[in-house]
Amino acid sequence: MHKLRSFYLSVLLLITPFGYAQQTLVFSGIEGSVNTDISLQVLEEAYQKLGITVEYRPLPGERALRTADTGRVDGEVFRIANVEKRYTNLIPVPTxxxxxxxxxFSKVEQIPISGWESLKRYHLGIQIGIKFAERGTEGMQRTLVETNEQLFKMLDAERVEVVIAAHANGLKTLSDIEIDSVHALKPAIQEYQLYHYLHKRHASLVPKLDQVLQQMQQSGRISAIRKQALLKLENGH
Incomplete structure (x- = not known):
């Protein structure tokens, strides 16, 4: 009987892409984030090629990272590079x-933007757990809140002068809460590549998933998913 079970298990592993039996992985991510939605679309397609189903648990920014790092979920949907230096149980997938x-974003359109240093003179607002904003504004006068909605309402009430957010997330929030007095300032302060993170118990999965993501990147599929999602956002769908 033991040999028969081993035989069936071997067959299952052989017929499942990359040797992975059907399973479900749960990932935490930043709630209300357009970039989370886009990244999830990429991951769902990539993991499907490995025979793995993806589930998403939306959480506030910092809590999402802690939940992934402590292993209560299988990883984090996306983060900027080098998050693993602080959250040491997480492994970035290289692609x-x-x-x-x-x-x-500000109610004043004429603020010149030339990197983080150009924002030092202003009272800033950022969302807790959004690492690019936390790092970029370190040492500056800033107010931290839990959600993007709180962030932009605070700006609209002129409790801060400038808020920092991902472009797509900011535009969606402004549309959702119907604020039209706030402007996205150009150019971007900085652009960041975003990476998927797995808990270290899934270390063996990293190279297999990265192989799939490399193929999707080279074929233009990752870029196409992002462009399609942003087009829907711009059209108000």
Whole structure:
């Protein structure tokens, strides 16, 4: 009987792509984030090629990272590079799955933007757990809140002068809460590649998933998913 079970298991592993039996992985991610939605589309397609189903658990930014790092879920949908230096139980998959434009938003259109240093003179607002904004504004006068909605309402009420957010997320939030007095300032403060992170218990999966993501990147599929999602956002769908 034991030999028969081993035989069937071997057959299952052989017929499943990359040797992975059907399973489900759960990933935490930043709630209400357009970049999470885009990244999830990429991951769902990539993991499907490995015979793996993806589930998503939306959480506030910092809590999403802690939940992934402590192993309560299987990883984090996306983060910028080098998050693993602080959250040491997470392993980045090397191929980027998305890109983030860090943008300053303000009620004043004439603020000149030339990198983070150009924002030092302003009272800034950022969302807790959004690492590119936390790092970029370190040492500056800033107010931290839990959600993008709180962030932009605070700006609209002129409790801060400038808020920092991912471009796509900021535009969606402004549309959702119907604020039209706030402007996205150009150019972007900085652009970041975004990476998927797996908990270290799934270390053996990293090279297999990366192989799939490399193929999707080279074929233009990752870029196409992002462009299609942003087009829907711009058209209000």
């Amino acid at each position: 980027a799955i998305n890109v983030l434009q860090g943008i300053a």
